Amino acid sequence: MGDVSATGGREISRNGVSQRVSQRAFFGVSALLFAASAAATIVWCASMSAMGGMPMPGGWTMSMAWMRMCGQTWPGVAASFLGMWIVMMAAMMLPSLTPMLWRYRRAVGRKGETRLGRLTVLVGVGYFVVWTAFGLAAFALGAALATLEMQVPALARAVPVAAGVVVLIGGALQFTAWKAHHLACCQAAPGCGRTLQADAGSAWRHGLRLGVHCSYCCAGLTAILLVVGMMDLRAMALVTAAITVERLAPAGERVARAIGVVVVGAGMFMIARAVGLG
Template structure:
């Protein structure tokens, strides 16, 4: 009986090892691709702007390039970046979904989990397209309005400080508790639509929960590697922390963000 039990446990642990092994490889590949993309963008000369900052070539208007020409590659790399940032915190949730739909068939459960993951990152893809539209429009206006460009660094600091303040709200606590929830065993929907719908629901919850931190990253600079790393660590820490401790983690992140935002504003005003 002991040998049978050990064999069953080994078989049960195999899908888990495969799932997190594949997730780790996907995470490593997305980090590498993001690094290469950011390095290539950093090598491109930006546009010096009033206020002492430089507009990255990613957002700068370019003659002969249509909106679609620029949006398609950005959308692809945005989703790669989102995989690098969000996979560490969403992988455990997707594993719970895998367990909920397994029902003795790992291949089918793997396909359903992949669809749920696709639904999750589709939400972030839509967000990326909206971000691209907003940032390129702001860039076009800033080029024509030096007074607006001059205030951009201070505005970025204000956005970071507001993002930190939201960490203390009941709204943040509610969505932080909800964004990791997917159906438990026996309550998960089966089928392509159900899997995609569950992933999209999880993505929407995470957007509500992490949207303020993503806004802080966009304000600080989406091309800034340290900022991206810090926001990734913050999102992962507050979501993976025990429920009794996650509120304190979120508030600690809020204090840090407020301090960074204030420093950004002060530095701009005194420059």
């Protein structure tokens, strides 16, 4: 009887050590990915800032990210944009994605799954596939608008007001039931009411679901970043902090609404300044 107890104790001890090693490896890799993506984003923003922009009617400057340079093709421009978009999204989303992935690992690990690394990677890839599709849509819309703005001066002059309106709408979305629903699904992961299976297909679908909920939840704040300026590291840091805090805070819905108050105020200020009242 004593030998059985000792064997069981050693097994529990080995499992505990294995779990601690797995936890340290997971968070270590996540930290390295965040550091690498953040560094690449900073370098990209610096290089884009060094290129300058195109002064536009209305007193604003168009980013070169939406323009085709001499010798470039539109597919090449889109590929370059998507590459940096993915790196930027990794830097912005990893602080809030990492806890969700860890909860997934714990949920699947309780079922005795030993392929946690591969399944976790599949969840992460599925998540960022959704964000890549979001980025492709953003590029198509941004490039089309940039082309119109260069051809129609009246439209270009309206951009500062339009940017303020987008910020205002993004802030208003923070108060909606739609936002609250997707935020709750992000916080309730894994599963959001579904039972997770420990297989590759389920991991892939779970990553896609997380990506959809996250992109919908962050749609307003991401739109704000796009109109304020993707190369603005301060704006990027503020949006990242807002997304992370509302996702990880115990009272996430209240935090989202508080962020909404600040963003609505910023949108009103931008509109007032654009029409000469600020």
